[in-house]
Amino acid sequence: MLSPDGKRTWSHMLPFGLIWLVTGWVFLLSEAAVTDNFENQPDTAIQVTFPVFIMASVAVFVFGLLTGWVEIRFLSRLFRSQRFVQRIIYKLLAYGLVFHLIILISFPIAASMELGQPIFSSEVWGKFATYLLSITHLSTMVQLSFSLLLSLFYFEISDYIGPKALSHFLTGKYHQPVEEERVFMFLDMRSSTSIAERLGHRRYFAMLRKYYEDLSAPILRSAGEVYQYAGDEVIVSWPLKKGLKDQTCLRCFFGMKEALEGKRSFYQKRYGEAPAFKAGMHCGKVTAGEIGVIKKEILFTGDVLNTCARIQGLCNSYGTDLLVSADLLQLLELGGEFKVTSKGFNDLRGKDEAVELFSVEKK
Structure with missing residues (x-):
């Protein structure tokens, strides 16, 4: 294998x-x-x-x-x-x-x-x-x-x-809309606005490029697909089975944390800042398909993306680096390697029912 x-x-x-x-x-x-x-x-x-x-x-x-x-x-x-x-x-x-x-x-x-x-x-x-x-x-x-x-x-x-996107375009996989079950991780750099103000736009961009480069290896090891880069935010996705197998999506998150921690002295010496991030994870059904006339891209649509973005936005409120939805946590079947703490039910904008969230840490 x-x-x-x-x-x-x-x-x-x-x-x-x-x-x-x-x-x-x-x-x-x-x-x-x-x-x-x-x-x-x-x-x-x-x-x-x-x-x-x-x-x-x-x-x-x-x-x-x-x-x-x-x-x-x-x-x-x-x-x-x-x-x-x-x-x-x-x-x-x-x-x-x-x-x-x-x-x-x-x-x-x-x-x-x-x-x-x-x-x-x-x-x-x-x-x-x-x-x-x-x-x-x-x-x-x-x-x-x-x-x-x-x-x-x-x-x-x-x-x-991206090789996946190119192969999908060439094979026409998403030429017609397709429904899929996927895991999503919305990852956002902490204090990015204040860091950008201190560094200036050019140095901040150089740091951002290095930051994404260092996050790439854990994403590749976990077979994750980068769906979008949006400023200092990156959205990583897996087909449901791949994301769940051996807790791949969680291991990707902690692998990225370890990658940045290993480069902490480099960032401090080069930029006077050591970037950190927070993330939200959720899973569910999305519709995927090609979209656009002037510029084509493969787009995912569905409630799971909005929910995942709002979960990530609550990380600061709970003082944690990672929040995972109850839907995803039930499917992950975590062992004793991880410490899971319930953060209660939250009324997320656009959701009719409250969503229970959990922080997850490595023991």
């Missing part, structure tokens, strides 16, 4: 592999049309036989996955602070080195299969040297660059709107 972080990594890597594989087949088909079914190939090109086709397809898919892994683990983090165009240029240069490594590995193998010679024979490496100075090499680099650009654009778009 893969961890949520492992699933996320593979969900990012697989599109790279598939994009590279499909674009490779498209270029191969184009070459077949131009060269009359590969009968007029230049000497520097590898003649396409069925074993070579299978080997090349596997190699392209694997190297696509490898590119995705490098992108997720290293380059996306390395160039995160750069502008979009700069990121693309820097990544193209970095991957240019990777491409030549790919060619260095894959071409001699394919040439060895074609010529029926050992991979370290002079005929294989003579053909490789000729290939490097040929138009075939240039054509290959154009193909690889196109595959890379396509996969990088996919990754950047996925990064901006």
